[in-house]
Amino acid sequence: MHTHFLSPGRAPKSRLHSQVTFLQSLSLLNEVTEVLPEVFLVLNRQRQIVYSNRALTQFVQSIDNDAIGKRVGEAFNCIHAMETKGGCGTTEFCRQCGAAKAILKSQHGETNAQDCRIARNDDRGALDLRVGAKPLKFTHDQYTAFTVSDRSHENRRSALERIFFHDVLNTAGALLGFMKLSKDVTESEWREFQPRILSLAQSVVEEIKAQHDLSAAENHELRLHPVKIGSESFLNEVAHSFEGHPIAKSKKVVVSSTGNHELVTDQILLRRVIGNLVKNALEATPAGGTVTVGYDPGGERFSFWVHNPAFIPRAIQLQIFQRSFSTKGEGRGLGTYSIKLLTERYLKGTVSFASSLDDGTTFFVAIPQLSEGAQEESPEYAHKQMTPA
Secondary structure, X not given: OOOOOOOOOOOOHHHHHHHHXXXXXXXXXXXXXXXXXXXXXXXOOOOOEEEEOHHHHHHHOOOOOXXXXXXXXXXXXXXXXXXXXXXXXXXXXXXXXXXXXXXXXXXXXXXXXXXXXXXXXXXXXXXXXXXXXXXXXXXXXXXXXXXXXXXXXXXXXXXXXXXXXXXHHHHHHHHHHHHHHHHHOOHHHHHHHHHHHHHHHHHHHHHHHHHHHHHHHHOOXXXXXXXXXXXXXXXXXXXXXXXXXXHHOOOEEEXXXXXXXXXXXXXXXXXXXXXXXHHHHHHHOOXXXXXXXXXXXXXXXXXXXXXXXXXXXXXXXXXXXXXXXXXXXXXOOOHHHHHHHHHHHHOOOEEEEEXXXXXXXXXXXXXXOOOOOOXXXXXXXXXXXXXXX
């Protein structure tokens, strides 16, 4: 079988059975690992699980999930685990997987630890893990001792805090700068400052509301408020919101219009999604560059797109949409993740992208028409609660 990274081969059933039986017979191994709060696994040379402690059952949250014989990504329900016939470790995405890298190093005789992000093929959200791998030898067989620590909540909280303080302080700092300058300007200069000051103040409020909505969305506490909007006027509002924003300095946001088509969707969430895409595009665009936004009303779904001239390297492409991954530094990785979360879970759409050296990068958000006035998810929370009076 073809593989993009690790070997696809698996142990014969008889061999797998003998390995499992042998490890289960080691009373000391069982006594030591059963008291560990972390997941502890033993993997064979084919990266299959041949031993697991009790913590694994609690971690995968599935009574019917028998992990023996599976690989780590398969046991944890990774979205890429079954994309190829070879299974976990054989896809192109596996080249960037911390678990696959750690296991490979252990098979080369090294003890290794990695951060590992797993997007799961269910509604339980993404995982941010710290995994460790160490060579282990019993009799004549070579194994890997593999540990898993779940850092999802810790990393998520850290990222939310870092993003909040970074973005809000940047915008608030620019607002403070304008207010200080306003003390020494003429009346005509003050009139020029007013729209920019108002725009920056609105940006501060939007940053706070965006973080609030993201936290609610991850906890399944967000409900929809679909309304009828015009596509062109909506995009013009998004583009206008970046006027005077520090991230748009010496850059332009241009709307490519094909008419003002009506769409029923949640305007606030869609603005979060498209606004995040425009923000990311501006960060990737050099001074003097242009970010273009547009839409395609054809077909069953309404497609919005955001283009910038920069190319995304393939290694980064493979990790986009993963929570906690970012090219901006530690704790900055919720931008594209939140775009995917809000689009797929709440707007019932899809998000994708294309990137090349010749054409730059374009992100696409395709969403269906929703029923106007319909409400979904928990009635206990609505993002309109954060809208200032």
